Amino acid sequence: MGRTVFRGGKVFDGTGTPLADADVVIDGGTIVEVGTGLDGDEAVECAGKAVLPGLFDCHVHVTGRYEDDELTIQHRPFSYNFFLIPEILRQTIALGITTVRDAGGADLGLKKAVDDGVLVGPRMQISITMLSQTGGHNDEWLPSGGRSAGWIPYHGFPDGVCDGVEGSRLKVREVIRAGADVIKIASSGGFFSPSDDPRHPHFAQDELDEIVRTAADLDRWVMSHAHGPEGIKRAVRAGVRSIEHGTYLDQECAELMVERGTWLVPTLTAGDTTEELANDPKLAPEIREKFVGLGRPEFDAMRLAAEAGVKVAMGTDCPVAPHGWNLNELAHMANNGFTPEQALVAATSSAAELMGVRDRLGTLEPGKIADVVVVDGDPFDFATLKDRIEQVWKDGARIV
Numbered sequence: 001m002g003r004t005v006f007r008g009g010k011v012f013d014g015t016g017t018p019l020a021d022a023d024v025v026i027d028g029g030t031i032v033e034v035g036t037g038l039d040g041d042e043a044v045e046c047a048g049k050a051v052l053p054g055l056f057d058c059h060v061h062v063t064g065r066y067e068d069d070e071l072t073i074q075h076r077p078f079s080y081n082f083f084l085i086p087e088i089l090r091q092t093i094a095l096g097i098t099t100v101r102d103a104g105g106a107d108l109g110l111k112k113a114v115d116d117g118v119l120v121g122p123r124m125q126i127s128i129t130m131l132s133q134t135g136g137h138n139d140e141w142l143p144s145g146g147r148s149a150g151w152i153p154y155h156g157f158p159d160g161v162c163d164g165v166e167g168s169r170l171k172v173r174e175v176i177r178a179g180a181d182v183i184k185i186a187s188s189g190g191f192f193s194p195s196d197d198p199r200h201p202h203f204a205q206d207e208l209d210e211i212v213r214t215a216a217d218l219d220r221w222v223m224s225h226a227h228g229p230e231g232i233k234r235a236v237r238a239g240v241r242s243i244e245h246g247t248y249l250d251q252e253c254a255e256l257m258v259e260r261g262t263w264l265v266p267t268l269t270a271g272d273t274t275e276e277l278a279n280d281p282k283l284a285p286e287i288r289e290k291f292v293g294l295g296r297p298e299f300d301a302m303r304l305a306a307e308a309g310v311k312v313a314m315g316t317d318c319p320v321a322p323h324g325w326n327l328n329e330l331a332h333m334a335n336n337g338f339t340p341e342q343a344l345v346a347a348t349s350s351a352a353e354l355m356g357v358r359d360r361l362g363t364l365e366p367g368k369i370a371d372v373v374v375v376d377g378d379p380f381d382f383a384t385l386k387d388r389i390e391q392v393w394k395d396g397a398r399i400v
C-alpha cells in the first residue's frame with residue numbers, strides 16, 4: 001500500500017496543542033509519522049487546509065431519522081427501517097465522524113456489517129437498547145393499549161424495561177448477550193416518552209448500583225441518560241461512566257462529577273429542534289407540551305460543567321436534531337464555556353478516552369489508527385465547518 005503523506009497543512013493533533021505546520025504520514029491503517037519535511041509514496045496536498053484526527057460522536061442513534069414521526073413508522077413495514085440506515089451512516093462519516101457510540105437502536109448485525117465493510121460508516125460501540133424502569137423513558141406502553149413504534153423488540157434487540165435489583169441485573173446480562181459494548185440506562189425521565197417527567201429520578205439507588213456492578217463484572221461501562229439533578233446524582237454515585245444530556249445539572253452535580261471523574265456528554269444539538277417540536281402537530285400532546293417554554297437549559301448546564309472542570313466529550317443525540325447537524329455541537333460548546341480548541345478536543349481525544357479507545361484513536365500520533373480528516377480552511381470556524389470537510393479517511397482508506 002505504501003506511505004501516504006498529508007503534506008503542508010496545519011495539524012490539529014487532538015491533544016489540545018495549537019494548530020501547527022506539519023505533515024502526517026500513514027502507512028496501511030496506521031499513522032507512522034507526524035512532523036515537518038516528511039515524504040511518502042503518495043501525497044495529499046494540504047496547503048491552506050487543516051488536518052484533524054477522525055471525529056467522534058459519543059451519543060447518536062444511527063437507526064432513527066428526525067423526519068420520521070410515530071404514524072409514519074407505525075404504517076411502514078418493519079424491515080424498511082433497516083434500509084434507511086446506510087444513508088444515515090454515510091451522512092455521519094461525511095462530516096468527518098469516524099467513530100460513534102450508539103445510544104440505543106443499533107444492533108450487533110449493523111455493527112458487524114460496518115466492521116466487515118458491508119456498509120460504509122463510522123465504527124461503533126453499541127448499547128442495543130436503553131434500560132429504563134416501568135413507565136420510564138424506554139417504556140413504549142401507550143394508554144390505548146398499543147405500544148409506540150420507536151423501539152420494537154426483535155431477535156437480538158430485547159425490550160429495555162426492567163425493575164428491581166434482580167430484574168435490572170438480568171437485563172444488563174441480556175443486552176450484553178445481544179452484543180452491547182456499553183450499557184445505556186435512563187436514570188431520569190425523558191422528553192420523547194408519553195408518561196414520564198424529565199425531572200424525576202428513575203431507578204432506585206440499589207437498582208443503579210446493581211446495574212453498574214453487573215456491567216463492570218462483564219467489563220462494560222454504563223452511560224446514563226439523565227436530565228434532573230437527582231437522577232444525575234444517583235447515577236454518578238452508582239459509578240456510571242458518563243451522564244448523557246445533564247440538562248438540569250446543578251453545582252452539586254458538577255462537584256460530584258468532578259470528584260468521581262464522571263464524564264458529561266451534553267448533547268446540546270438536541271435542543272436545536274425544541275421550538276419546532278413544541279409546535280409539531282404530529283407529536284402526541286403530552287410529549288409536545290414538554291417542549292413548550294423549555295428554552296435552552298442545557299446551555300446553562302454546559303457552562304456550569306465547563307467552569308467546574310467536569311470532563312466533557314462530544315455527543316449530539318442526532319436524530320433529535322437531523323443527522324447531518326452533528327457539528328453544530330462544536331459551535332454550541334464553544335459558545336457555552338469552552339474555547340474552540342477545547343470543543344475539538346472533546347470531539348477527539350476526550351471522546352476516545354470516554355470510550356476507552358484512546359490508545360488507538362482520537363489523536364494524530366504515530367501508532368494510532370489512521371483516521372484522518374482534511375478540512376479546507378480554519379477548523380475552528382464551526383459555523384461553516386460541515387461544508388468544508390474535504391476528505392475523510394478511516395483505517396487508512398479514503399471514504400470521502
Ligand SMILES: [Zn+2]
Nearest residue numbers: 059061103317
Ligand atoms: Zn439519545
